[in-house]
Amino acid sequence: MADFNHTFKQALNGGVRRFFTPQNYRVTHHLEDVRSLEPLVAEYDLIILDRDCTLQPYHGRQRVADFEPILEKIAEKAAIVSNSDFEEFKRIGQLYGHLFPIHKLIGISEEPESTFLLNYQNGEISLWYYNPPQHMLHDATPEFLEGNQFKEGVTITHHYKKPDPLPLRAVRDLRIHRKKISPINPKILMVGDSYWTDIMAGNLAGFDTARVVPYMPASQPFVLRFLKTPLDSVAGYVMHRRE
Numbered sequence: 001m002a003d004f005n006h007t008f009k010q011a012l013n014g015g016v017r018r019f020f021t022p023q024n025y026r027v028t029h030h031l032e033d034v035r036s037l038e039p040l041v042a043e044y045d046l047i048i049l050d051r052d053c054t055l056q057p058y059h060g061r062q063r064v065a066d067f068e069p070i071l072e073k074i075a076e077k078a079a080i081v082s083n084s085d086f087e088e089f090k091r092i093g094q095l096y097g098h099l100f101p102i103h104k105l106i107g108i109s110e111e112p113e114s115t116f117l118l119n120y121q122n123g124e125i126s127l128w129y130y131n132p133p134q135h136m137l138h139d140a141t142p143e144f145l146e147g148n149q150f151k152e153g154v155t156i157t158h159h160y161k162k163p164d165p166l167p168l169r170a171v172r173d174l175r176i177h178r179k180k181i182s183p184i185n186p187k188i189l190m191v192g193d194s195y196w197t198d199i200m201a202g203n204l205a206g207f208d209t210a211r212v213v214p215y216m217p218a219s220q221p222f223v224l225r226f227l228k229t230p231l232d233s234v235a236g237y238v239m240h241r242r243e
Contacts, residue, residue: 018163022243024200025236029210034191035070037210043189044208045181047078048168050192051092054212055080057219059088063095064215075099077181079171083161083197086118090148093120103174105130105167107158108144115160116140117170124148128174132166135173162197165205172205195236196228211236 018024029040034055037047052058055067063071071078078100082089086104093102101121108116117128117137125148129140144154160167172188175181188207192198193214202209217229 018200018204019196019235020239022239024163024203025195025239026203026209026243027199027211027236027240028189028208031191031210031212033212033215034067036212037070037074037191040189040210041074041077043187045077045186046172046175046188047074048171048188048190048202048207049078049080050162050194050198051080051082051084051096053193053214053217053220054191054198055096055215057216058221058224059084060219061091061095071096071099079103079175081162081167081171083159085159086156089118089120090125093123093125097121097123103167103171105160105170106156107160108150109153109155109157110144112157115166115170116144117167117174119174128170130170130173132169132173135169135176137170137174137177162192163200163204165201168201168205168207194229194232195239196232199236 049055056064080092080096080102082092082102082104089102089104096102097120101119104118106116106118115130115132117130119126119128125145126139126141127145128137130137144151168190172186176183189210190198190202190207191210191212193212199209199211214229217225220229
């Protein structure tokens with residue numbers, strides 16, 4: 001619930017106008033669930049995934065067996081972008097990090113004017129300094145992390161969250177930096193269940209989008225289940241028709 005409150009406040013800080021711009025609700029692919037990604041895999045260089053109610057129940061502690069074949073198929077070109085706090089980010093990494101990287105964009109106390117990308121993969125967390133205007137990254141792990149924890153005195157001061165497109169762009173730029181995808185017009189797909197976070201972030205980043213029907217929406221906290229999710233769906237339907 002705290003994650004939702006923080007995401008909502010940050011979204012409003014990013015400008016209310018984005019929620020009334022039909023183009024931000026554009027959906028390239030409407031999918032029943034992530035298994036429907038299979039015919040799209042070859043079309044994209046990078047597939048960015050939401051977690052909650054896209055890959056599993058809200059804050060679930062195990063993966064969905066029915067989704068395993070498609071996750072294995074897209075593993076080489078997939079990544080998760082998390083809106084959760086650092087502890088939940090680590091739990092997501094423990095569940096999915098051997099398949100593909102988990103990412104979170106943050107600010108830290110030691111460098112208040114800078115932006116950093118967390119990367120969890122194969123049991124290890126790395127931290128990358130990110131310069132958005134120049135699309136440049138360099139490894140800051142030795143300076144600020146030790147044993148998958150921040151060094152003493154280093155704290156997270158800001159969580160960048162969807163619908164902010166910057167976390168998605170950071171993931172793209174890291175893939176380019178690591179020569180995993182081409183820097184020239186890579187084709188990228190953002191996949192998620194929420195118009196107000198996943199779909200909007202994908203459109204603001206300039207990527208294609210795929211909306212899945214929310215998976216086990218009843219697993220969400222009360223206010224999400226009975227307020228945010230219905231409003232999100234209605235707003236998405238109305239604005240998508242206007243686009």
